[in-house]
Amino acid sequence: MLGERDSLRDTGRESSINTGRVLLAGLLVTALMVGLVARYYSLQITNYEQFLTESDRNRVRLEPIPPTRGLIMDRKGRLLATNKPSHRLSIVIERADDIDRLLDRLGELIVIELEDLARFESRRHRRRPYEPVPLKLQLTDTEQAIIAVNRHDLPGVTIEAQLTRYYPHGDLLSHVVGYVGRINEREAARIDAANYSGTLHIGKVGLERRYEAILHGQVGYQNVEANAHGRVLRVLDKQPPKDGAILRLHLDLDLQRAAYDALGEQRGAVVAMDPRTGGVLALVSNPGFDSNLFVNGISSRDYAALRDSPDTPLLNRAVQGQYPPGSTVKPMLGLAGLKLGLVTPESTVPDPGWYRIPGDSRRYRDWILRIRGTGHAPEVDLKMAIAESCDVYYYDLARRMGIDRLAQSLKPYGFGEKTGIDITSEKAGILPNREWKRGYLGQPWYPGETLSAGIGQGYMLATPVQLAQATMVLANRGTSRVPSLVRRIDNQPVGFLLRKPLTASEKDWSAVIAGMMDVVHSRRGTARAIGKGASYTIAGKTGTSQVIGIAQDAVYDEDAIAERHRNHGLFVAFAPVDDPEIVVAVLAENGGGSSAAYPVARKVMDAWFGGIADG
Amino acid sequence: MADYERSLPGSERDFSRRKTVLQFLHIDAYLLIPLLALVAGGLVVLYSASNEHVDTVMRQVRNFVIGFIVMLAAAQIGIETYRRWAVVFYAMGLMLLVAVPFFGVGAKGAQRWLDLSVIRFQPSEIMKLAMPLMIAWWFSRYTIPPRPLPLIGSLLLVALPAGLIVIQPDLGTSLLVAASGLFVIFMAGISWLYIGGAVALFVASAWPAWLFLLKDYQKQRILTLLDPESDKLGAGWNIIQSKTAIGSGGWNGKGWLEGTQSHLDFLPESQTDFIIAVLAEEFGLQGVLALLGVYLLLVLRGFWIGLHAQSAFGRLLAGAITLTFFVYIFVNMGMVAGILPVVGVPLPLISFGGTSVVTLMLGFGVLMAISTERRIIVQ
Numbered sequence: 001m002l003g004e005r006d007s008l009r010d011t012g013r014e015s016s017i018n019t020g021r022v023l024l025a026g027l028l029v030t031a032l033m034v035g036l037v038a039r040y041y042s043l044q045i046t047n048y049e050q051f052l053t054e055s056d057r058n059r060v061r062l063e064p065i066p067p068t069r070g071l072i073m074d075r076k077g078r079l080l081a082t083n084k085p086s087h088r089l090s091i092v093i094e095r096a097d098d099i100d101r102l103l104d105r106l107g108e109l110i111v112i113e114l115e116d117l118a119r120f121e122s123r124r125h126r127r128r129p130y131e132p133v134p135l136k137l138q139l140t141d142t143e144q145a146i147i148a149v150n151r152h153d154l155p156g157v158t159i160e161a162q163l164t165r166y167y168p169h170g171d172l173l174s175h176v177v178g179y180v181g182r183i184n185e186r187e188a189a190r191i192d193a194a195n196y197s198g199t200l201h202i203g204k205v206g207l208e209r210r211y212e213a214i215l216h217g218q219v220g221y222q223n224v225e226a227n228a229h230g231r232v233l234r235v236l237d238k239q240p241p242k243d244g245a246i247l248r249l250h251l252d253l254d255l256q257r258a259a260y261d262a263l264g265e266q267r268g269a270v271v272a273m274d275p276r277t278g279g280v281l282a283l284v285s286n287p288g289f290d291s292n293l294f295v296n297g298i299s300s301r302d303y304a305a306l307r308d309s310p311d312t313p314l315l316n317r318a319v320q321g322q323y324p325p326g327s328t329v330k331p332m333l334g335l336a337g338l339k340l341g342l343v344t345p346e347s348t349v350p351d352p353g354w355y356r357i358p359g360d361s362r363r364y365r366d367w368i369l370r371i372r373g374t375g376h377a378p379e380v381d382l383k384m385a386i387a388e389s390c391d392v393y394y395y396d397l398a399r400r401m402g403i404d405r406l407a408q409s410l411k412p413y414g415f416g417e418k419t420g421i422d423i424t425s426e427k428a429g430i431l432p433n434r435e436w437k438r439g440y441l442g443q444p445w446y447p448g449e450t451l452s453a454g455i456g457q458g459y460m461l462a463t464p465v466q467l468a469q470a471t472m473v474l475a476n477r478g479t480s481r482v483p484s485l486v487r488r489i490d491n492q493p494v495g496f497l498l499r500k501p502l503t504a505s506e507k508d509w510s511a512v513i514a515g516m517m518d519v520v521h522s523r524r525g526t527a528r529a530i531g532k533g534a535s536y537t538i539a540g541k542t543g544t545s546q547v548i549g550i551a552q553d554a555v556y557d558e559d560a561i562a563e564r565h566r567n568h569g570l571f572v573a574f575a576p577v578d579d580p581e582i583v584v585a586v587l588a589e590n591g592g593g594s595s596a597a598y599p600v601a602r603k604v605m606d607a608w609f610g611g612i613a614d615g
Numbered sequence: 616m617a618d619y620e621r622s623l624p625g626s627e628r629d630f631s632r633r634k635t636v637l638q639f640l641h642i643d644a645y646l647l648i649p650l651l652a653l654v655a656g657g658l659v660v661l662y663s664a665s666n667e668h669v670d671t672v673m674r675q676v677r678n679f680v681i682g683f684i685v686m687l688a689a690a691q692i693g694i695e696t697y698r699r700w701a702v703v704f705y706a707m708g709l710m711l712l713v714a715v716p717f718f719g720v721g722a723k724g725a726q727r728w729l730d731l732s733v734i735r736f737q738p739s740e741i742m743k744l745a746m747p748l749m750i751a752w753w754f755s756r757y758t759i760p761p762r763p764l765p766l767i768g769s770l771l772l773v774a775l776p777a778g779l780i781v782i783q784p785d786l787g788t789s790l791l792v793a794a795s796g797l798f799v800i801f802m803a804g805i806s807w808l809y810i811g812g813a814v815a816l817f818v819a820s821a822w823p824a825w826l827f828l829l830k831d832y833q834k835q836r837i838l839t840l841l842d843p844e845s846d847k848l849g850a851g852w853n854i855i856q857s858k859t860a861i862g863s864g865g866w867n868g869k870g871w872l873e874g875t876q877s878h879l880d881f882l883p884e885s886q887t888d889f890i891i892a893v894l895a896e897e898f899g900l901q902g903v904l905a906l907l908g909v910y911l912l913l914v915l916r917g918f919w920i921g922l923h924a925q926s927a928f929g930r931l932l933a934g935a936i937t938l939t940f941f942v943y944i945f946v947n948m949g950m951v952a953g954i955l956p957v958v959g960v961p962l963p964l965i966s967f968g969g970t971s972v973v974t975l976m977l978g979f980g981v982l983m984a985i986s987t988e989r990r991i992i993v994q
Contacts, residue, residue, distance in 0.1 A: 011927075014759045017804035018930045022918050025802070025938055029914055032945050033907060039952045043862040044900040051862025055896075058859065059875045227879035 178206015398454025689980025
């Protein structure tokens with residue numbers, strides 16, 4: 001059958017058909033080959049540049065090198081904020097055989113908080129398997145040792161060292177230096193993402209925030225070759241970062257500590273300044289807190305404790321706390337009275353212990369009435385009014401001056417506006433006048449309120465740093481400077497900012513300052529207690545600021561009022577009187593009176609003149 | 616007969632000049648030399664593609680040794696023997712394909728492998744050679760060009776194994792196996808009317824096939840081909856990375872062992888299906904052209920053997936084997952360069968893998984057997 005068919009074949013025709021088809025196939029193959037070559041030509045020659053760029057972009061990755069944060073030092077070069085290597089325990093997932101078992105084992109060896117575990121779990125899925133995932137930050141030496149000893153039993157566990165911000169004097173300087181913390185979403189939206197690409201922390205408050213740009217520095221970069229899994233194989237080139245600058249402060253660590261210790265348990269604030277420069281020598285707000293708690297994320301328990309404490313340790317009383325300045329404004333108003341010709345150094349006011357606005361039955365009491373049952377003296381002059389803090393004298397002066405002139409005369413001292421100190425969150429206080437009251441309260445100004453303003457009560461509010469600045473104007477006899485914390489940035493001096501000076505005749509200045517000197521150095525001065533044994537002259541002024549209004553003629557009984565409702569004690573001073581080197585403002589919150597404040601100022605000044613100034 | 620007589624004098628001079636061992640061993644030097652060049656070049660590329668893994672290269676050397684032995688053995692067998700055993704070979708392949716769904720081993724969601732404990736292999740690979748043998752045998756029994764009835768018979772013979780492979784599922788291999796049979800039909804000289812009709816039918820069936828036949832991952836491959844950027848990290852990744860590797864090679868290439876795409880693991884399957892991208896990246900368009908040149912030599916020699924084969928069976932078989940070989944090249948290089956969908960086709964004799972090497976060398980052995988047949992008769 002088969003053979004028969006074969007024999008019928010026309011082999012010649014078959015062969016020519018085959019030749020035709022082979023040629024056709026050859027053509028087809030050639031055409032497709034040309035197509036392939038065209039495609040490879042298009043990829044490799046026509047679009048070569050594009051694909052070369054693509055392949056470089058694949059393999060070369062730009063990695064940020066974060067700059068080292070600038071240090072903060074006091075005037076003598078002692079570190080207030082530094083970077084210290086800290087060790088954290090991380091787990092490289094791909095090297096651990098069984099994560100759950102590993103975590104259990106670690107939990108047996110060292111304390112691992114639930115918060116750490118939760119953070120680990122959430123981070124774990126965002127990292128690549130060869131990247132270490134942090135589990136516990138800031139290992140103690142003991143913990144490090146425990147991990148080291150058990151290393152063989154903990155596959156995948158690594159201990160990484162990195163630089164972490166550290167504040168050697170956490171509580172002491174928390175309100176000056178502030179702290180850094182993890183960059184949050186709001187900050188991330190604000191900052192230059194490129195410059196912060198390798199940075200985890202940012203200044204949150206205080207100098208850390210105010211000088212963030214300077215302290216942070218400029219990020220560096222390195223080009224690294226990485227494989228498809230992202231593992232870095234080698235560094236191709238590198239542009240080193242520019243580290244943050246060093247901040248050198250006017251502040252003196254010893255004086256700061258002296259002020260802090262002088263306050264002791266007393267809530268309050270101390271601001272010490274050099275009137276010749278405006279440099280802040282000490283700035284204390286008590287209580288403080290440990291700045292270090294915030295650096296790597298404060299635990300919610302610790303934060304709640306700080307936030308909910310009745311002592312409000314997070315409040316920087318020195319710049320954020322606003323208190324009625326009380327009698328501390330009396331020298332300034334006295335000067336205003338002299339300048340306006342309303343009083344002379346010799347003119348007197350009769351003082352029965354109370355004052356009455358003509359045509360008004362209300363009696364405005366002098367503080368001394370409660371103690372002596374009478375006034376300071378039958379006739380009180382300016383010097384005595386300052387030295388003994390006579391309210392009646394100032395009721396009279398304020399009434400004659402009127403609120404608008406009164407407010408106007410206090411303006412050059414910086415009340416009612418921020419001093420411009422180089423720290424965050426400063427408050428402006430309030431310097432009230434008719435306009436202010438109408439604007440804020442929608443009410444007319446009452447004559448009685450002018451009397452309150454005359455003794456620094458009522459609506460007027462000032463921060464301790466404003467009081468220090470105002471006192472500096474008195475010490476300098478008119479020259480006003482912006483309080484500044486930073487003295488040098490990387491050895492470049494920071495210029496002093498001058499404010500518009502206050503002008504008055506030498507005679508007027510001397511009259512007021514003589515009164516202030518009597519506050520401390522006269523027999524009946526309100527702060528005579530600190531005049532004893534002082535090796536230098538002090539000019540000061542006490543103040544008491546009322547926390548709650550005392551009803552007319554009500555008996556003022558300090559003990560009956562809850563501690564939180566006790567008056568604030570205030571004291572401002574400068575020394576030496578002839579050539580002032582230091583200005584101090586003290587606030588003793590609920591201290592009862594100025595006696596809680598002036599000993600603090602004396603201790604600060606003693607410390608300053610006792611060797612710190614020369615050091 | 617006239618054709619052979621005309622070509623006789625030149626051929627005879629060839630033989631007389633090279634009366635060598637090669638001829639005694641039935642080896643065609645014009646196939647052998649390009650093959651050796653491919654093997655050498657392939658090992659060089661593989662060394663780089665495997666990240667300088669000597670072990671992989673040695674395993675491939677072993678594959679080539681086996682491949683050459685198989686080729687040598689296949690070349691010794693007379694062409695008439697192939698013709699006689701074609702049916703048995705085909706039937707065996709068919710049986711194994713039927714067995715796959717019942718005894719097969721799965722990999723990547725498809726059952727394609729048979730594990731015979733000694734050797735694990737894909738029966739579909741057998742079909743790559745059994746198919747053209749079978750169809751060539753079929754037409755050797757009829758007149759050429761085929762009449763309608765034998766033609767329908769041949770189409771059924773093509774469809775049966777192709778269908779069995781489709782359901783594994785392995786659409787790519789199925790198409791290649793079917794192609795190897797269809798090439799025989801093409802070489803047998805069927806009318807252009809049929810070819811045109813088939814093409815029309817194929818185009819017409821594309822839409823229903825898309826709706827009902829293709830699996831999701833197959834559709835995905837086609838969509839990815841059209842727009843690889845649509846799925847950059849998923850299915851498009853391979854194509855984007857392979858195109859990047861090829862393109863970044865330029866004219867000169869980045870140099871041997873210097874290809875970043877492959878050495879830094881951006882290129883997937885760099886030792887197997889995507890190895891051409893490694894070659895293109897490291898040796899540039901020069902390397903690609905050199906490779907295509909060697910392939911072209913093999914293809915031209917295959918056609919030459921087909922042209923000068925003694926029997927219709929030999930002519931059909933040689934043409935089909937050669938075309939199939941070229942289709943592997945075209946499909947592989949086309950898919951890596953992003954002009955064809957990704958199907959699992961290795962680059963002949965360059966990609967790592969034993970099965971592919973052995974199957975291809977078997978094909979070249981058969982080609983040598985065909986070329987030898989002619990010479991023996993001439994002598």
